[in-house]
Amino acid sequence: MSEPKYTLGQCLETAACTGCRACADVCPAVKAAGDGQLSALYRMQGLKRILGARDLNDEEWEHFAGTVFRCTLCGNCQEVCPAGIHLKDLWISLRRDLTATAHSPKKIDMIKKNLLGSRNVFDEDNEERADWTEDLDDEPEDKLCRDCAEVVYFTGCTAAYFPVAQKIPLALAEVLSAAEVDYAIMGEDEWCCGFPLLGAGLGDLAEEFIQHNLDAVVKRGAKTVVFACPSCYAMWLEHYPYRERGLRILHATQFLRELIEQKKIALKELDLTVTYHDPCDLGRTAHEYDAPRDVLAAIPGLRFVELPNNREACNCCGGGGNLEMVDAGLSADIARAKVDEVLSTGASAVVTGCQQCVRTMLTFAKRNKVPLEVLDIAQLVKKALKD
């Protein structure tokens, strides 16, 4: 068994837990499963044993791994922890420890196999990464894969391959073209950002992906990288040395706000009432709450109502942390709670800034025949584009 990989700070943080239960009260997994053993509080007890004697038997290891991986990594526990414990980092360290000691769920092995074999999380042919561009109104011969551009749009695995999510890059590409942005996508030269490896406890393997993607962007002469996926964006923000390579990175909501402020996008009136779901990695991780709201406010006629739990307190959609792979039922139960909260606002559409949130909420709404429109903000802006 390898040595545990926890920092001294993390060991001290574990001792600082007061048992106040604030983390359990906001945890979407605890609420959806009605199981307190999925809480940060419960997990901290197991972590103390791991940091001490590591005296868990096989059954206890397996049970403990079940709580650590049945978590969306939404960060809501960390947001409310009065002791200031960096809980999300702890969950990632725990996953690394459990994976290194062969205690992670079997399905986690698939992430490693897919990423190392195909360079995308779904084990699709990476040469088909730009095939979604064939559905653009004016199909570009080069599939938008240009060798030189000011802006690179980093598509991400979900948007590149999932038909439901492909509507987002299609919409964003139309908006970028309407704003006459000099942009390119990288097609097969784009690899997964590496975020799923972190969630699988395999963060060490992400380095190759980081270097590859940075080189691919830099060789195109781009200065700006734009992401519609908050997890790709957060991965770059926290783990890519992008500043050293002379790059600035923006989430699509920030880039759209810039384009609107620079009057490069003209918007028409939309008669629609919407609410907004803050994606965990854009909100609690990257602390970007205003850009999407500024974009919504710029659309004439649009009526906006906040969710009861918004900004830092926004409830996860159920789509994060590789949870869908480990426990699809729990992921859907979390999505149910989210959709119920959306419906309580009376809005006819929920807008977000994440392809995985769109996919999770839309899949639940469709399967359960819930009459709810689920849109990424790029789709909404495209709807509002003046002809």
Ligand code: SF4
């Ligand atoms: S990260 Fe989210 S799902 Fe995981 S324990 Fe914390 S609150 Fe629960």
Ligand code: SF4
């Ligand atoms: S909120 Fe923080 S201090 Fe309170 S029980 Fe959870 S981990 Fe411990």
